Amino acid sequence: MSAVSVPDNAGQQPAHAWLLASRPATLPAAAVPVIVGGGVALYERGHILPLVFAATLVAALLIQIGTNFANDYSDFHRGADHDGRLGPVRVTQSGLISHESVRRGIVVAFGLAALLGCYLAWIGGWPIILIGALSIGCGLAYTGGPWPFGYHGLGDVFVFLFFGVVAVTGTAYLQTGTWSTVALLASLPVGFLVTNILVINNLRDLPTDLTAGKITLAVRLGDRATRYQYALFALLAYGVPGVMTFTGISRQRWLLLPWISAPLAFVLVRQVLRGLTGRDLNPMLKRSGLLLLSFGLLFTAGLIFARTSFA
Numbered sequence: 001m002s003a004v005s006v007p008d009n010a011g012q013q014p015a016h017a018w019l020l021a022s023r024p025a026t027l028p029a030a031a032v033p034v035i036v037g038g039g040v041a042l043y044e045r046g047h048i049l050p051l052v053f054a055a056t057l058v059a060a061l062l063i064q065i066g067t068n069f070a071n072d073y074s075d076f077h078r079g080a081d082h083d084g085r086l087g088p089v090r091v092t093q094s095g096l097i098s099h100e101s102v103r104r105g106i107v108v109a110f111g112l113a114a115l116l117g118c119y120l121a122w123i124g125g126w127p128i129i130l131i132g133a134l135s136i137g138c139g140l141a142y143t144g145g146p147w148p149f150g151y152h153g154l155g156d157v158f159v160f161l162f163f164g165v166v167a168v169t170g171t172a173y174l175q176t177g178t179w180s181t182v183a184l185l186a187s188l189p190v191g192f193l194v195t196n197i198l199v200i201n202n203l204r205d206l207p208t209d210l211t212a213g214k215i216t217l218a219v220r221l222g223d224r225a226t227r228y229q230y231a232l233f234a235l236l237a238y239g240v241p242g243v244m245t246f247t248g249i250s251r252q253r254w255l256l257l258p259w260i261s262a263p264l265a266f267v268l269v270r271q272v273l274r275g276l277t278g279r280d281l282n283p284m285l286k287r288s289g290l291l292l293l294s295f296g297l298l299f300t301a302g303l304i305f306a307r308t309s310f311a
Helices: 015-022 028-045 050-078 099-124 128-143 155-176 180-203 207-211 217-221 224-244 253-273 278-310
Strands: none
Touching: 015 028, 015 050, 015 155, 015 180, 028 050, 028 155, 028 180, 028 278, 050 099, 050 128, 099 128, 099 155, 128 155, 128 278, 155 180, 180 207, 180 217, 180 224, 207 217, 217 224, 224 253, 224 278, 253 278
16 A cells, blocks of 8 residues: 655645545435435324434434545555545545544544434434444444455445435334334335445446455456446336335335436436446446435325325
8 A cells, every 4th residue: 555645734624625525425325214214204104203303314414424434544544545546535545634633533423423322312212222333333344443344245235224224214213113114115225226326336446446455245246247236226226116006015106206216217227237437437426326315305205295195
């Protein structure tokens, strides 16, 4: 790993450096599951608890930001971030922010999330304590610690479970006090589309990750199969609302509202399958996040309208 010169005043960089470190394009991955979970609560109960919802949303964003800081810090020290990387600038590797300051940022982000978690645990009890502890722990262990699972092909599993299943069902549980089939099903398309953001990231970095010894699922599957993974996950995401509508779980056609965003998904899948590589995949990260956001907002609207139609 080549040494990177870190400016003496790196810890005093302007706010845009910290904004860069927070990776704004990834933040829909934290916000959308909470929004959809709130939609499930509205569908099932007809109301939400606004303060609990706001605390959940902010805590989720802080965990995402803390995880991004931790990844930036750990990837640099493990050699995965270097001068030849293909993705956006990383603040530790580039010297925009000193590694000591990034480490303090990790503590602040996760610390604030934990404080909000205390309030949410008071509302939701021990399941929320468990979810919060595991979310922070996995955020640190994704690329850090003695056995970073992001380096062993398990990143996709982590993202699907925590940004899909756990985040949506946990948000709904905080609002309703119950675990439901509707919440579980609603979490699946969110999980698939959130994971596809990581799929694009790992597809772009496949050659450099292989050189650095970062064995992501993309490295294990190879280039072609990873592109098919993206297409399959998009197809599965759009299939879930159909299953919910036509199998009797809901029988509410409003839940098909996310299909409005299908043309965007089709365009993205076609671009991925056509073989974009390297830096040409960077715009796909933002577009995959926008797809997740549009799907999530439409799905939430469908849940709300479905509730209104049978209320």
